Amino acid sequence: MSKNVGRKMVKKLVEKVDHSSKLRTNILAGMASSAPPLGSQLGQRNINIGNFCKDFNQRTADMKEGIPLPCRIKVHSDRTYDLVIHKPPVTYYLKQAAGIRKGRMKKGEVAGKITLKHLYEIAKIKSEDRPLALLTLEQICNMIVGIARTCGIQIVRDLDPEEYKEFLQNREHTIMQHQEDLRLAKESKMLRTN
Structure with missing residues (x-):
């Protein structure tokens, strides 16, 4: 087995290192929209803005509208994301x-x-x-x-x-x-x- 084939197999086994940072932002409960600043922040990270807003608004539907919620968004290479919503400040x-x-x-x-x-x-x-x-x-x-x-x-x-x-x-x-x-x-x- 040649060295190149061995390297390729190892590369496939090893996960890619993700150097991107989490997006930290405050979003008003039930009021996520594609308008700036949220829309541009999500767009820079290649997140489908419409789906994100729909998902966030559904997850905060039981809260009083307009409450500021600190959020942490981790974007994956396949454009999916993990959204963590914290309690208001x-x-x-x-x-x-x-x-x-x-x-x-x-x-x-x-x-x-x-x-x-x-x-x-x-x-x-x-x-x-x-x-x-x-x-x-x-x-x-x-x-x-x-x-x-x-x-x-x-x-x-x-x-x-x-x-x-x-x-x-x-x-x-x-x-x-x-x-x-x-x-x-x-x-x-x-x-x-x-």
């Missing part, structure tokens, strides 16, 4: 629990408040995520406390509903004022450039 749960749409806008600002019970419930949900499987519930809670701090969400023992409702109304007024200030600053900048 911690910031999503924190904002939902605090009843806010937007985190802090400037350093030191309190954007919202949650209780220790909220923190524990979010940690229990996130502990089911594969990337956090090796962490204890206490470690996940500590991680969430850090994320809450960067979002401007304060963690308290008890929360008075009436007092918090008033806080949220004042916060909404502050957000509207901030957006108006940004709009005026943008308009004045446009006037200076013209």
Whole structure:
């Protein structure tokens, strides 16, 4: 048997090494579409965009539409893929629990408040995520406390509903004022450039 024949047989037995990386992206539950940025990301990896969107939307049909879901997509050489859908990010749960749409806008600002019970419930949900499987519930809670701090969400023992409702109304007024200030600053900048 010649060397060339032996090499060919070995090449057939050895699997090809895959150097492609996983696509990491956030997709809204039930809202995958071929529009950018998702469509172009999938197209670059030779995935059938229509089939992927249909598959993703079917797999997330039982979830509330529009929830951001971190996804990991591994593409194979035959254009098939493995799709792993994780739980929504911690910031999503924190904002939902605090009843806010937007985190802090400037350093030191309190954007919202949650209780220790909220923190524990979010940690229990996130502990089911594969990337956090090796962490204890206490470690996940500590991680969430850090994320809450960067979002401007304060963690308290008890929360008075009436007092918090008033806080949220004042916060909404502050957000509207901030957006108006940004709009005026943008308009004045446009006037200076013209």
